[in-house]
Amino acid sequence: MKTRICGTGSALPKRVVKNEDLSKIMDTSDEWIRSRTGIASRHLAVEETLAGLAAKAAAQALEEAEIAAEDLDMILAGTISADRLLPCELQRELGAAKAVAFDINAACSGFLFALQTADAYIRSGQYRNILVVGGEILSKLMDWNDRSTCVLFGDGAGAAVVRPDEAYGILSSVQGSDGARGGVLSCGGRRNNNPYVTNSTALSFVTMDGQAVYKFAVRTVPKAITEAVERAGLTVEDIDLFVLHQANIRIIESVSKRLRVSMERFPTNLSECGNISAGSVPVLLDDVNRRGLLNKGDKVVLAGFGAGLTWGASVLIW
Numbered sequence: 001m002k003t004r005i006c007g008t009g010s011a012l013p014k015r016v017v018k019n020e021d022l023s024k025i026m027d028t029s030d031e032w033i034r035s036r037t038g039i040a041s042r043h044l045a046v047e048e049t050l051a052g053l054a055a056k057a058a059a060q061a062l063e064e065a066e067i068a069a070e071d072l073d074m075i076l077a078g079t080i081s082a083d084r085l086l087p088c089e090l091q092r093e094l095g096a097a098k099a100v101a102f103d104i105n106a107a108c109s110g111f112l113f114a115l116q117t118a119d120a121y122i123r124s125g126q127y128r129n130i131l132v133v134g135g136e137i138l139s140k141l142m143d144w145n146d147r148s149t150c151v152l153f154g155d156g157a158g159a160a161v162v163r164p165d166e167a168y169g170i171l172s173s174v175q176g177s178d179g180a181r182g183g184v185l186s187c188g189g190r191r192n193n194n195p196y197v198t199n200s201t202a203l204s205f206v207t208m209d210g211q212a213v214y215k216f217a218v219r220t221v222p223k224a225i226t227e228a229v230e231r232a233g234l235t236v237e238d239i240d241l242f243v244l245h246q247a248n249i250r251i252i253e254s255v256s257k258r259l260r261v262s263m264e265r266f267p268t269n270l271s272e273c274g275n276i277s278a279g280s281v282p283v284l285l286d287d288v289n290r291r292g293l294l295n296k297g298d299k300v301v302l303a304g305f306g307a308g309l310t311w312g313a314s315v316l317i318w
Contacts, residue, residue, distance in 0.1 A: 002169030009060025038249025042154030078110025108306025158282025
């Protein structure tokens with residue numbers, strides 16, 4: 001029994017912010033951002049909520065999968081930027097009354113970790129119809145005075161419906177984490193606050209050592225992909241598409257080079273969306289699906305990597 005993706009969806013905030021727009025409010029430029037990252041614009045939430053974006057993406061995925069929300073057994077949401085600290089908002093938005101729902105925090109690997117969790121539940125026979133979501137409103141976690149970091153990220157959500165299938169679906173997966181190096185990309189949570197503690201109420205924002213993250217990604221991602229492909233009994237030459245987390249075009253190009261696979265097999269939406277963390281992979285997956293780039297029987301790699309440090313890769317037959 002395999003876990004097959006039967007429907008995808010995505011939703012982005014209406015507000016598109018180009019590099020030129022950012023250059024008017026901080027010391028940066030389109031050339032500086034684009035040449036270092038490959039990003040030309042990103043979507044930033046103004047009125048949108050994460051639950052609302054996730055619900056729109058989920059509705060599209062449910063429609064393609066021909067499943068009603070009330071038939072869902074489980075909802076798994078990968079995110080680090082939920083509207084509230086407590087889960088189940090998406091369940092409420094969809095009216096999926098009988099679904100078990102919880103969030104997974106694995107940063108940019110969140111969708112992959114959620115997908116692999118869904119795979120385990122389906123293989124165990126415990127659940128059949130599962131909605132997997134990855135989404136972020138990262139703009140609320142950014143220090144907009146830190147030009148080296150805030151220009152990289154965008155907001156949005158993607159979704160996939162998965163269910164059991166005998167012939168098609170996930171063949172293999174790998175996961176990993178390295179907390180010892182987690183400080184190179186981090187964001188502090190709420191501090192102790194009780195009658196016996198005195199602390200500052202200052203907000204914490206995302207901080208990143210870009211060079212350290214780059215070195216981690218270009219070493220770890222090709223290794224994880226190779227391991228997942230080998231576990232599936234395939235070679236990288238057998239893979240039709242590599243759907244990677246959209247962090248930086250240089251990282252994707254480096255992975256392509258190290259795997260000795262043409263960039264033609266690495267679709268991107270980084271230029272238009274920036275880095276959406278847990279939303280990156282499912283938004284791109286929906287994009288290639290809607291554009292007809294995926295054919296039944298295609299062999300696909302999904303890979304996420306980022307803060308934690310965390311990484312994950314899955315190989316599937318579409």
